[in-house]
Amino acid sequence: MRVLIVEDDPLIADAVRQALLKSGFAADIVTSAEAAASALQAESFDLAVVDIGLPREDGLHLVRRLRAGGKSTPILMLTARDGLSDRVNALDLGADDYMTKPFEVAELVARCRALIRRANSAANNQLSFGGLQLDMTHHALSIGSRPVELTQREWSILECLVLNAGRIVSKDRLMSSVTDWTEELTPNAIEVYVSRLRGKLGDAARIRAVRGMGYRIDEKNK
Amino acid sequence: MRKTNERGPSIRRRLFTLLLVPAALVLAAGTLTDYLASRSPLRDAYDQALIDAAIAIAAYVEPDARGNATLTLSPHAIALLRSDSSDSIYFQVSGANGRYVAGDAGLPQLHQTVSNPARGDAHYGGERIRMVAYRAMTTAGPIIVTVAETMHKRDNTLNRILSSALLVDAAQLSLVLLLIWLGVRLAMVPLHQVEKQIGSRSPRDLAALPTAEVPVEILSLVKTINRLFNVLRDTGSAQRRFLESAAHQLRTPLTGVQAQLELLAAEATEPNQERLERVLDATRRLAHTTHQLLTLARSDEAANLNWDFTSLDLAQLVESIVTQRLATADLAGIDLGAQIEPARVRGVAWLLEEALGNLVNNAIAHTPGGGSVTVQCGSEHGAAFLEVIDTGVGIPPAERQHVQERFFRASNARGNGTGLGLAIVNEVAQLHGAGLSIDAGPNERGTAIRLTFPPEAGTSV
Structure with missing residues (x-):
């Protein structure tokens, strides 16, 4: 796993690189958008961490240029500005995630890992989350090397939760993922499916309820 | 803004006052002139009736047996002469030397003047009277015939003329008032439109006011307001740029320090680890306070004029x-x-x-x-x-x-x-x-x- 860090502040760039190295990534630093563009052209990276506030060409501009040129490398943006417009801009332009400075290094590493995982799952239809391995093509779940039997509805709920990992998924959304137009399902039924699913997942991942909002899947060690 | 307008100077009120007061004065002067002008022809017409009567009476003065002047008018004719629906009529005939000949003996005499007949006012029987004195040469010698009447019908007629003139002038005044009011209102419409335009704007809206429809009289005012808007816009953007730059300048080193400390604290061993954790904690608080202060500054109205x-x-x-x-x-x-x-x-x-x-x-x-x-x-x-x-x-x-x-x-x-x-x-x-x-x-x-x-x-x- 190789990450390109595009950051002109040496202290931040170094800290991010050290943290990624410690977590088993390889990481290179460039300090300008121009250098980032040529590095991404010349070599293969699994992820780019891009600061918005770069000298000359800024990070937003770089993202737009990369996406326009067909580069699909996942991008995590960093910014020192608050203001939602930056975030909306960043995500609109094709960035995959966004963090505001100052950030916790541990969280940055976790987000990098999630972005790389999502990109890989899209590429080979295999998705791993915590102790779970999901085969998206065959709708098959295994924990470690042990296959786990799931009903169609349990699979739909798990798939919906894992694809939205880190976000809270409302009951309505889960309901629409398990039913077609002809079926009627009560919110209570979702609770029943979730509780069965929890039993089958055991310690490999945790589905937590958020009062008034829905469910979120967490890696167990979190 | 509107409230203070009601109390402060008003162009509309000023225009009303400046137009209405002179118009009212001119109309009042017109009424007075009409009244004065109609008085003397009226008096002359009534006087002429008295003169005619005096001349008629003089024709009936003849000498008697002793050669003294005497009035030969029959009592019936005299009664006819005196008959009038609203006024009392008096007359007296006297000789040239002032000798009483006939009529109302106590009637005052007019001073003799060059004009004949002479005319004048006097009091008789507790009332104002109008008199004419006609000097005539008769077969009985020179005589003076004085005819007088009370003023009732003259006063009535004058009053009627005055009141009808007042009525007409009042109608004119009202019409002028209405026209001025309408004129002033119409003239103020463009001003009101500008006022409404400014008044209905959000305090955050600093776009320039359109000047195409603005009357020339307040064009420079509107342009000044637009310049002010411009300055405010620039100030707001400058403040925002400053705060954005400050945010960047403060957060970047803080981020670096915090990230490095986080790594160091994770790698360190006791007792350094605990100290690093404390420094890291203080750095996080510093970062949090910086963030809060920047947010507070940027949430300020002035920095948000263009949000x-x-x-x-x-x-x-x-x-x-x-x-x-x-x-x-x-x-x-x-x-x-x-x-x-x-x-x-x-x-x-x-x-x-x-x-x-x-x-x-x-x-x-x-x-x-x-x-x-x-x-x-x-x-x-x-x-x-x-x-x-x-x-x-x-x-x-x-x-x-x-x-x-x-x-x-x-x-x-x-x-x-x-x-x-x-x-x-x-x-x-x-x-x-x-x-x-x-x-x-x-x-x-x-x-x-x-x-x-x-x-x-x-x-x-």
Whole structure:
């Protein structure tokens, strides 16, 4: 796993690189958008961490240029500005995630890992989350090397939760993922499916309820 | 603005006064002239009737047997002469030497003048009378015939003339008044349009006023206002640029220091690890305070003259904040949840996010483990609201109004907050025209802080 860090502040760039190295990534630093563009052209990276506030060409501009040129490398943006417009801009332009400075290094590493995982799952239809391995093509779940039997509805709920990992998924959304137009399902039924699913997942991942909002899947060690 | 206008000088009132007073004076002078001008022909006409009577009487003066002048008019004719519907008629015939010949003996005599007949006014029988004296040469020698009448019909006629003139002039005056009023109103229409245009603008709208339809008289005023708008716009943008730059300058080194400390603390061994953790903690607080101060400065009205207010979904906002704060709540052993009803407001997204984030942070910080924090949104009586309810220590009622002040911390506040959170919430509320209320939570426990927004249509910007 190789990450390109595009950051002109040496202290931040170094800290991010050290943290990624410690977590088993390889990481290179460039300090300008121009250098980032040529590095991404010349070599293969699994992820780019891009600061918005770069000298000359800024990070937003770089993202737009990369996406326009067909580069699909996942991008995590960093910014020192608050203001939602930056975030909306960043995500609109094709960035995959966004963090505001100052950030916790541990969280940055976790987000990098999630972005790389999502990109890989899209590429080979295999998705791993915590102790779970999901085969998206065959709708098959295994924990470690042990296959786990799931009903169609349990699979739909798990798939919906894992694809939205880190976000809270409302009951309505889960309901629409398990039913077609002809079926009627009560919110209570979702609770029943979730509780069965929890039993089958055991310690490999945790589905937590958020009062008034829905469910979120967490890696167990979190 | 409108209120002070009512009391202050008014161009419309000034125009009214300047046009109406002279117009009224001119009309009044006209009435007076009419009256005076109609008086003398009237008097002459009535005098002529008296003169005719005097001449007629003189024709009946003849000498008697002794040669003395005597009036030969029959009593019947005299009665006819005296008959008048409204006035008493008097006459006297006297000889040239003043000797009484006939008629009303006590009638005053006019001073002789060159003109013949002579005319004059006098008093007789307790009334004003008009007299003519006619000198004639008769067969009985020179005589003077004096005929007089009371003034009733003259006065009546004059009064009638005067009152009809007054009536006509009053009608004219009213017409002129109406025309002036209409004219002034029509003339003021362009001024009112400019006034309305300025008055109906949002205080945040600093776009230049259109000058195409503005009358030349106030064109320079409108242009000056536009220049002022321009200056305000520039000032607002400059302040924003400064704050954005300050944010960048402050956060970048803080981020580097905090990230490096985090790595060092993770690698270090005792006793350095504990010290590094403490330094890291202080750095985090410093970063937090910096963030809060920057937010406070940027939520200030002056820095927000050009912010784009957009229609926002409060449900999304609540979901975003709850998702972000879930980990913190978990660490503190607090059940963080939401109660979401659909609601939209016009607002600045990141500011509302800061405000709600601060409310949730406060609630989590001041609620002991095992408690709950609930974020609500919805609408009540057409007004959207955001509310954060906790089961924590609560804010003493006496301190509730002070907690919105910068750096104020309630006497029972826990942890080491900056005291800026609610000040930010307050600024953001004001910028959005929202009401901020601080109450106890359900069952008089904990705290419930609510932002009530004005109805969306009313905040159109």
